[in-house]
Amino acid sequence: MLSNVIEKSLRIFPILFFPISGAKECFVGLRRLGFRRLGLHNRGLHHIGFTALLFSAATFAVQAPDEPALVCEFDGVVIDIDFEAGNIESCHKSKNNNLILGVSPEKTPINMSPWYAFRIRAESPRTLKVVLKYSEHSHRYKPKISADGVAWAELDASKIKLIRKNTMASLTLDVGPEPLWVAGQEIIDNNFYRIWMQALGQRDGLQHTLLGKSAQGRDIGLLRTVPGEQRKAVLFVGRQHPPEVTGALAMQAFMNRVFAADELATSFRNTFAVLMVPNLNPDGVAQGHWRFNTGGLDLNRDWGPFTQPETQLMRDLLLDFQRPESARLSLFLDFHSTYEDVFYTQPDAIPISMPAFTETWLTNIEKRIQRKLPGFKINRDAAHNPGLPTSKTYVYTTFGIPAITFELGDNTDRRFIRVYATIAAEEMMSLLLTEA
Ligand SMILES: [Zn+2]
Numbered sequence: 001m002l003s004n005v006i007e008k009s010l011r012i013f014p015i016l017f018f019p020i021s022g023a024k025e026c027f028v029g030l031r032r033l034g035f036r037r038l039g040l041h042n043r044g045l046h047h048i049g050f051t052a053l054l055f056s057a058a059t060f061a062v063q064a065p066d067e068p069a070l071v072c073e074f075d076g077v078v079i080d081i082d083f084e085a086g087n088i089e090s091c092h093k094s095k096n097n098n099l100i101l102g103v104s105p106e107k108t109p110i111n112m113s114p115w116y117a118f119r120i121r122a123e124s125p126r127t128l129k130v131v132l133k134y135s136e137h138s139h140r141y142k143p144k145i146s147a148d149g150v151a152w153a154e155l156d157a158s159k160i161k162l163i164r165k166n167t168m169a170s171l172t173l174d175v176g177p178e179p180l181w182v183a184g185q186e187i188i189d190n191n192f193y194r195i196w197m198q199a200l201g202q203r204d205g206l207q208h209t210l211l212g213k214s215a216q217g218r219d220i221g222l223l224r225t226v227p228g229e230q231r232k233a234v235l236f237v238g239r240q241h242p243p244e245v246t247g248a249l250a251m252q253a254f255m256n257r258v259f260a261a262d263e264l265a266t267s268f269r270n271t272f273a274v275l276m277v278p279n280l281n282p283d284g285v286a287q288g289h290w291r292f293n294t295g296g297l298d299l300n301r302d303w304g305p306f307t308q309p310e311t312q313l314m315r316d317l318l319l320d321f322q323r324p325e326s327a328r329l330s331l332f333l334d335f336h337s338t339y340e341d342v343f344y345t346q347p348d349a350i351p352i353s354m355p356a357f358t359e360t361w362l363t364n365i366e367k368r369i370q371r372k373l374p375g376f377k378i379n380r381d382a383a384h385n386p387g388l389p390t391s392k393t394y395v396y397t398t399f400g401i402p403a404i405t406f407e408l409g410d411n412t413d414r415r416f417i418r419v420y421a422t423i424a425a426e427e428m429m430s431l432l433l434t435e436a
Contacts, residue, residue, distance in 0.1 A: 072091030072092070072099070074093050074099065076122055076123035076124065077099070077120065077121070077122045077123075077126075077128065077175065078120070078121055078122075079091055079099070079101070079118050079119065079120045080118070080119050081117065081118050081119070081288070082119075083117075083119065083149060083181075083187075083189075084187070084189035084190055084191070084285065084286045084288075085115075085117045085183065085187045085189055085242070085285060085286070085288045086117045086118060086119070086288050087103075087115060087116060087117055087118075087287065087288025087289070088101045088102065088103065088116060088117075088118045089101075089102040089103060089104035089135070090102035090104075094131070097129075098128075098129040098130070098131050098170070099128065099129070099130045099131065100131045100133050101116070101118065101130060101131065101132055101133065102133050102135060103115075103116045103132050103133065103134045103135065104134075104135040104136065105135075105136050105289075105290040105291070106284075106287065106289045106290060106291075106292055106296070107292060107296050108136055110136060110137075110290055110291050110292070111290070111291050111298075112136075112137040112138075112140060113140065113241065113243045113244075113290045113291055114134050114136065114137050114138070114139070114140055114141070114184070114290060115141065115183075115184050115242065115243040115288055115289070115290045116132055116141070116182075116183065116184050116288075117181070117182070117183035117184065117187060117288050118181075118182055118183075119149075119179045119180065119181050119182070120173065120175050120179065120180050120182065121175060121176070121177060121178065121179045121180065122175040122176060122177065123177065124176070124177070125174070125175070125176040125177075126174075126175060126176075127172060127173070127174050127175075128172070128173050128175050129170055129171070129172055129173075130170075130171045130173055130182070131163075131168055131169070131170045131171070132168065132169045132170075132171065133167070133168050134167050134168070138165065138166035138167045139162055139166045139167070139168075139169040140184070140410065141183075141184030141185055141243065141410060142154055142155070142157075142160070142184075142410075142411065143155040143160060143169075143171055143182055143183070143184070144182070144183050144184070144185055144186055145173075145180060145181065145182055146180070146181040146183075146186075146187075147178060147179075147180065147181075148181075149181045149187060152181075152183075152186040152187075155171060155173075155182070159171060159172040159173070160172075184243060185243060185245035185246070185410070186245055186249075187245075188245055188248050188249075188285075189285060189286070190218060190219075190279065190282045190285055190286055193221060193239075193278055193279040193282075194219070194221070196252070196278075197221045197223045197278070200223050200255075200259055201223060203259065203261075205225055205226050205228075205269060206223065206224070206225060206226065206259060207223075207224060207225075207226050208221060208222070208223050209221070209222050209224070210222070211277055211313050211317065212309070212312075212313040212316075213309065214281070214282050214283045214293070214294075214309060214310055215283055215293060215294045215295055215308070215309050215310070216283045216286075216294055218282040218283055218286065219282065220277065220279065220280060220282060220310065220313055221277070221278075221279065222275060222276070222277055222317070223255075223259075223275075223276050223278070224273065224274065224275040224276070225269050225272075225273050225274045225275075227273065228270075228273075229270075230269075230270070230271060230272055230273040230327050231327055231328060232271065232272045232273070232327055232328050232329075232330045232432075233272060233273035233274070233275065233321065233326075233327040233328065233329050233330065234272050234273070234274055234275070234329070234330055234331045234332070234333075234428075234432070235275045235276075235277075235317075235318075235321075235329060235331075235332050235333075235395075236251065236254070236255065236274075236275070236276040236277070236278070236332075236333050236334075236335070237276070237277045237278070237280055237314065237332075237333075237334050237335070237391060238251040238276075238277070238278040238279065238280065238334070238335040239251075239278060239279045239280055239281055239282075239285060239335075240280050240281050240298075240299040240300045240334070240336070240391070241281070241284075241291055241298075241299075241300065241336060241337075242281055242284040242285045242287075242288070242289045242290070242291070243289075243290060243291075243337070244335075244336050244337035244338075245337065246337040246408035246409060246410060246412055246414075246417060247335040247336040247337040247406070247407065247408050248278070248335065248337075249408070249414060249417050249418070249421075250335055250406060250408045250417050250420065250421040250424075251276075251278055251335040251421070252278075252421075253417065253418040253421035253422050253425075254333075254335070254406075254421040254422070254424060254425045255276055255278065255425075256422075257421070257422045257425035257426060258274055258425050258428075258429065259274070264426065264429055264430065264433075265429065267433065268429040268432070268433060271432075271433060272327075272330065272432060273327045275317070277313075277314065277317070278335075280299060280310050280311075280313075280314065281293050281299055281310060293308055293310055295307075295308050295309075299311055300334075300336075300390050300391055301388055301389055301390065302389060303315075303389050303390055303391045303393070303394035303395075304389035304393075304394050305389055314391070318395070318398065318399075321399070322398075329395075329399050329401060330353070330354070330401055330432065331354075331357070331401060331402050331403075331404075331428070331432065332391070332392070332395040332396075332399075332401060332402070332403040332404070333403075333404050333405075333406055334390075334391045334392060334403075334404070334405045334406070335405075335406050335408075336405055336406070336407045336408075337407060337408050337409070337410055338407045338408075338409065338410070339409060339410060340379060340407075340409045341379055341407065341408055341409050341412055341420070342379040342380070342381055342407045343358075343362060343378065343379070343380045343381070343404055343405070343406055343407070344381050344382075344384035344385070344392060344404065344405035344407065345358045345362075345380055345381070345382050345392075345402070345404050345405075346358065346382060346392075346396050346402065346403070346404075347382040347383060348382065351400065352396070352400060352401065352402060353399075353400050353401045353402070354401070354402060354435055357402050357431065357432075357435065358402050358404065360431060361424075361427055361428055361431050362378045362380055363378075364427040364430075364431060365378060365420075365423055365424050365427050366378040368423045368426075368427065369419075369420065369423060372419075384405070390405070391403070391405070392404060392405050406421075406424070408420075
């Protein structure tokens with residue numbers, strides 16, 4: 001295994017040496033590779049891969065013709081993006097010795113979700129200025145740092161300086177021989193979903209199956225209740241948009257509550273088949289995309305056209321619910337992130353099954369949270385993008401049921417997200433059980 005990893009690392013980490021001309025800046029790093037993350041999906045292997053990287057840099061200063069460098073290396077400082085979600089477009093050193101990292105989307109035009117993620121280390125401990133330079137839009141995601149890619153903290157605000165109308169962000173980083181991960185949000189990669197769903201799938205009454213494959217052949221998993229006597233069903237989807245990590249955190253807490261072993265959740269799952277597809281865009285997650293899948297499409301504008309392999313899987317899953325012998329789909333939720341916490345819903349005035357559900361559910365959540373946070377108000381937008389082929393519009397139009405997008409703010413307190421999503425799950429279960 002180890003030799004295999006090192007061999008891959010040697011293949012995918014060629015190092016480029018550019019001659020330093022008379023120019024004030026020298027350019028070292030280059031554009032991303034389509035195949036840069038082959039075989040290195042596991043956190044443990046990341047460290048091995050990184051060791052192999054240094055080994056390869058020292059030993060094989062050779063460049064295969066079509067393999068641009070992933071890394072820039074200056075004065076004993078090494079930057080790489082060889083992990084899922086890693087994405088930096090380019091790297092060079094400015095005249096005052098700052099490292100300038102180019103941050104670019106997979107395609108333009110694109111929504112303002114300028115994702116970045118890289119790893120940095122230095123031969124000897126030092127404090128460095130690393131500047132994110134956005135080719136599109138401006139700085140949005142507050143930098144998070146991690147020593148292991150698993151536990152994350154916000155970079156202290158005093159170490160972030162926004163410049164040139166926020167199109168550049170200067171980060172002051174304390175770097176040493178151990179790698180430091182820096183990313184726009186905590187990284188939740190495909191491996192996380194695999195482990196999470198496998199663990200859930202081993203519980204009584206639940207099963208983890210393969211819904212299908214992404215365009216690049218990654219697994220898109222389905223976690224569901226074992227088909228049984230339930231005559232109704234609920235469906236949850238997440239991660240259509242790779243950088244929307246707070247939505248993913250909410251989905252984890254929400255689903256863990258729905259799949260819990262207590263009386264409420266057990267009773268709920270005995271009445272409602274529960275299906276979740278928490279990671280619909282695994283290619284975008286792996287590539288560190290800002291928005292799209294590898295087909296260059298916003299998946300949440302493809303529910304209806306269904307031109308992409310990922311959304312086609314959802315179309316086929318939904319078709320199952322139209323068979324007369326199937327459990328009847330009652331509710332659909334899609335988890336996302338935006339600038340604030342908000343529920344995008346259908347307007348109360350339009351015909352819908354369970355006409356009171358949305359208003360009652362959100363009011364019940366609000367009341368529960370007000371016990372801890374007096375004055376708390378749920379933010380609801382009942383007229384968001386009604387004409388676009390989004391998941392919620394497609395599911396509402398096809399089934400006439402409440403189909404709701406649950407959006408979490410980029411900067412919402414992570415402990416609050418867990419509480420909020422857990423309460424939302426409990427109130428959903430209680431209310432659906434009374435309506436069942
Ligand atoms: Zn989104």
